[in-house]
Amino acid sequence: MEAMLGQSRRGVNPRSGQVTVQTQPPLAEQETNTTSAPHSPVFLDKAECVRSFSAKLEDDRIPVISGLAIDKEHMFVVDRRNFRTKVFTHEGQFKFDIKVNAPWDVAVSQTGHLYITSWGDRCVQVYSTRGQQVTTMGQGLLGSPRGITLNRQGHVMVCDGRKKSIFTFHADSGQLLNTIPLSMCEFPVYITVNSVNDNIVITDWGSDMRRYCVHVLSPTGDHLYQYNGSREGSELWYPHGVCTDSYGHIFIADSGKQRIVALSPQGQFIRYIVTWDDGLLFPSAVVINPAGQLVVGENKGNVKTFQYVELKQGEFNERLRRLCESGKIPVYRQRVAIVGPYGVGKTYLAKRLIHEEYIKEEDANTTGVNIYRHRFVVHKAGRSCWIRGKDDPKDQFAQNMAIGVQNSDTFCEPDLTVLDQTPLEESLPDSEENINNMLTNRAAPPDDSESPASPDKAAAAPPDDSESPASPDRAAVAERDHLDDIDKELLEKIEKIARGEDVEPEKQVTIWDFAGQDVYYTTHQTFLSERIIYLLVFRLDQDLDDKIRVYRGEKTLKEFIMFWLNSIHMHTIGKLREEDKNAMPYVLIIGTHKDMLCPQVKTLFLSQLFNYYHTYSMYNLYPFNHITLRFLMSDLIVPPA
Ligand SMILES: Nc1nc2c(ncn2[C@@H]2O[C@H](COP(=O)(O)OP(=O)(O)OP(=O)(O)O)[C@@H](O)[C@H]2O)c(=O)[nH]1
Ligand SMILES: [Mg+2]
Structure with a gap:
């Protein structure tokens, strides 16, 4: 072997182009200079794809x-x-x-x-x-x-x-x-x-x-x-x-x-x-x-x-x-925690967000915590937008919720659409405009004169068909404002997903659906963290003073709200930077069972709720500072056709 290689070397004349070729000698015997090779590493059984992007630019073939x-x-x-x-x-x-x-x-x-x-x-x-x-x-x-x-x-x-x-x-x-x-x-x-x-x-x-x-x-x-x-x-x-x-x-x-x-x-x-x-x-x-x-x-x-x-x-x-x-470790993962009293529709909401059917026999009465994984898109500037999946990118509820959370200055109402003109079913009637204003501007006090004194909610009014959607003019203005405010790149990304194109980086959101039974509450606190987005869920057809049965005795809805806000505040605030302490973590209030209300009851509830927040925030009760200035309603029961 030595001799052959030696001969080969002597036989090479780069200038004349002549080479003596050794065709596949036994590999183990080949002579190569490997003296400087570092000690061989262990190959992974399966190489892991740690990053992927497309080199295609917009106008490219x-x-x-x-x-x-x-x-x-x-x-x-x-x-x-x-x-x-x-x-x-x-x-x-x-x-x-x-x-x-x-x-x-x-x-x-x-x-x-x-x-x-x-x-x-x-x-x-x-x-x-x-x-x-x-x-x-x-x-x-x-x-x-x-x-x-x-x-x-x-x-x-x-x-x-x-x-x-x-x-x-x-x-x-x-x-x-x-x-x-x-x-x-x-x-x-x-x-x-x-x-x-x-x-x-x-x-x-x-x-x-x-x-x-x-x-x-x-x-x-x-x-x-x-x-x-x-x-x-x-x-x-x-x-x-x-x-x-x-x-x-x-x-x-x-x-x-x-x-x-x-x-x-x-x-x-x-x-x-x-x-x-x-x-x-x-x-x-x-x-x-x-x-x-x-x-x-x-x-x-x-x-x-x-x-x-x-x-x-x-x-x-x-x-x-x-x-x-x-200090630059991008983490494209967002945890969302759904919390609130039992039986209010938390699991229903989680399932809706991930586009899965709610099956009563399996999903009612959550035990401990259920964790769902979901895709979402991260904007380069760190903002995010959820999507349900490439097959249904138009989940406006989720998109609006996330855009709202991440662009706190730009979100006005929960009924705006990103991809088309269709108003959402959650559109607020015009009569609620004052309340809505209050949500986006705490300075405006609620106008009690518009709230009926004693709504008949025990009658559990059916969905009110007469409820007028946002007027076209208002919707159009809101739509335009909304699109102007939202970063163009983010919109393009959503549209790209709608067209089925790849978007980077696209990572994961995990939705943590907590059991509402108060026996679990001592363990729930272990999972609270400052970077989570919290969805605090209540039934719209309950008064703040309504009593909810708990393991030992009763708690009012107000007490539940206070409990969760205090918990979130107490278990997260210590880890935040000073400048974030008043604003983070985000808590979004979500009302369910809209179908069980007539519009007046809804108005009353909102008035009560935000009066309550307003009062507390005036006294600098910090747990209330986490609440984002918007309110979302989830009308999860699809009315019969
Ligand atoms: N009418 C009406 N029913 C709803 C709505 N949302 C949820 N429900 C029903 O409320 C019941 C309880 O919903 P869940 O989502 O399981 O409640 P949960 O908050 O997860 O309850 P726990 O897991 O026990 O804490 C189910 O029967 C749902 O069908 C709604 O908007 N309207
Ligand atoms: Mg549940």
């Missing part, structure tokens, strides 16, 4: 990603279909793009330069990482420049498919330093240099599918071995990008078979890191990011980041330390 590069701040994505190299943050926020004639691949240097192969102009276009053009390289020399990489010395290595050669240029002057012929290749495309042993890795498309393979060359161009997957009984099919990690593992984007193949530095098959079964689609470019994760560009424009090895304890601690120091 569906992108075809053919090249990827990463530096500390940015990700550079070559979209060859749209003739652009797009610059994103690692989180996927688009920054700017660079237009190049038929770009293919990209490499980034530590000195802040981008090297983009243009097979349209048959050269390498050099830009600064801020997007300014610097120079070109290889004009008049390159035939079909494809893959590009930087070697350990920082020189630029270009794989030329037509000339079947690697051209090495000086990164600053562009001077040609070296040419390595690739006569063992049929059509060499991608290139990388192994960071551990400096071996050169090339993907070869071959003239027919039986010749698809990856060649590994020594730093001086000796052919060491090739890998085509036949040993595993599953040949490569259109291998695209290649990269290596800091351990010397080789990763091949096996595009046709829709998987990423991992090889040892010596070329032994290790495993498939991600496959079609994991949702991978036509991977075309691969790169390792500064966090040591594998980033994969898919042919259809998605960029996915995978954690594929176990974090060592030290690495984990170090990463945690850095994250803590940076």
